[in-house]
Amino acid sequence: MKHLNRLLVAAILFLGVGVANAQDENNPWAIEIGVNAVDVYPVGTSEGGRIDPSLRGDYFDEYFNANDHWNILPSVSKLGISRYIGSGFVFTAVGAINRIDKIGDAPADDLSYYSADGEIKYSFRNILNGPGGWADPYLGIGGGYTWVDDIGFGTANGTAGLKIWFTDNLALNLQSVYKRAFEDTYGITHFQHSAGVVFQFGGKDTDGDGIFDKDDECPETPGLPEFNGCPDTDGDGIEDRQDACPNTPGVAEFNGCPDTDGDGIADPQDECPTVAGVAALNGCPDADGDGIADKDDACPNEAGPAANNGCPYKDKDGDGVLDKDDQCPDVPGTVANKGCPEVSVEIIKQLNEYSKTILFDLGKATIRKESYAVLQNIADIMKEYPNARFEIEGHTDSQGSDELNQRLSNDRAASVRDYLTTIGMDGSRLTSIGYGESRPIATNATKAGRQQNRRVEISLKK
Known part of the structure; x- marks a missing residue:
């Protein structure tokens, strides 16, 4: 019956993790498997406590004396499930087992140890390293319930730890939890140290580009990390959202559009994109400088007015009537007869x-x-x-x-x-x-x- 009660408390804690965060499916889960050590010695003295004060040291006294004071079960003895809440906060439910053979400086008779705890932790990872840093120190508070042999008692917990991230999903977690017993008469205040491997999972990546939706500014289109998950289809270093020509490589000067002829006019605005020209003629050349684009100039190498299609005024037959007005430009005529000869x-x-x-x-x-x-x-x-x-x-x-x-x-x-x-x-x-x-x-x-x-x-x- 006592074991059933312990499992019920643990189940309620684990269920609380899922319910509290089910609304935000983009926040990742994490699971931790590891070992734990229980240490009663460096928790300070207590006049009314269950343990003789002479068997304890001052706070943090011989904190790292694992040989004399730590109780370690040589097997997997800790399981934790975490859910990211947001703004650097993580909620964790932890269950642990151990065997107690020393309480402070006194030997114990191989007592069983079970604990189920819930914790809210705050990560300093982004503050110290920026997103994606390998060092992830954190602090936390929480509470739980602990059973030592047949005695159970509640605890208020204070946590400090460090996660060392090897990849985006895998980390080593080193943690120490101070557990203050609510019951002075039979509760046991102690430290619980642990080391475990953390695997993070559950993030949503709709477009499959390796960037979770919560960090992806274009969650439904595969993109690149340097553009926060948005694509650069033409590979010109300008993301599609800022690229006026997303399918043609270009330069930032022209909002991602090319200038094929190098005349300083982007191709979409250039009426002659493969031939260098001038801005006044929308990127088209004017070889004779008469203000008429070569493509519209009947005499591109001779300056002439627009009224004469870009050609200079001529009088090939020398009859005093310009070719543009001469109905017979190759035969001398008279002005009265529009440049044509008169029949006598x-x-x-x-x-x-x-x-x-x-x-x-x-x-x-x-x-x-x-x-x-x-x-x-x-x-x-x-x-x-x-x-x-x-x-x-x-x-x-x-x-x-x-x-x-x-x-x-x-x-x-x-x-x-x-x-x-x-x-x-x-x-x-x-x-x-x-x-x-x-x-x-x-x-x-x-x-x-x-x-x-x-x-x-x-x-x-x-």
Whole structure:
């Protein structure tokens, strides 16, 4: 029955650890397995105590005299479970067993020893070493219940110790607890020293990056310790949260973005990211310095105004009309005719000298082959006046009906127009019309006069 009571007290203490901290799943657990030593001698004298004062020393007298005063069970004799509360505080539940063969300076009759304790400890690790330091000194207070053979009594506990961390999870714990018995008549005030191995576990690491969520500023995205668990996807030393270009390595000067062409303008703002340029043109170059980016400059190596697409104003044909305004930049012309040559009376006369010699099959609009050379001469002259428009006129003599003559004159004028387009003339510059017998230039009473009236004429269309 007495053993059942002891186990019940220990179970309540251990249950208290889990209930007190179940709300904070990010705080780690720790378990300790070790050995303990019970020492009654260096606890001071007590007039009414159970132990003869002559068997004890003064406080801390012969504190390290393990040979004469320490009771040690040569096996695993201590089990502790801890839970981190926060702000450097840890709650620990500890159970221990031992065998007592000396009480102070007096021998004992191999008494059984059991204890169950709860402690609140404060760690100075972060204060002395910063997070992750190997030295972890601590102080604590608490209470518990101790049984020596058949006698049980409560104690108030004061704890001092040092954990030496070998890894993030493994440490050696050296501890001394002063246990003041509440019962002077039968309680035994004593020190309990211990050494144990501590294994820390239970921290939550959602993203699996080795950094617990409580310390991870990006708990759902794998990251790096130097960025408190946040990622640096492009590996440029700038964490993604501060990186304007998280997938492309860059420099801090441009918030993590690159400057590929080294012109001092970050690539996202650089319209020409692979060619060094100037800020005024959004990172694009201006080789001729005319203020127009090379990519928009029709003459990138010659300075010119934007109105002329970055090219200098020129007058290639020397006619006094700048190329930008010259509709015929390769042919000298007149200002009045927008830089194109004007068709003179003499040119029209020359065209008509040729056109009068054009021959057709009798009563048809089919041009005879011997007239092809004449038509080529006509086309060559017309091409010298690229903005001039010409009208081809068809005329007949008075023989035959008016209807027949009108149709024949229309067809012959159209036939000439069509042929000229086949040898390079722009059809939009040519029109054709037939006048039939309505515009004779000679008498129709003679053969010679009728021959003159059967003709093709060319006029300048205004």
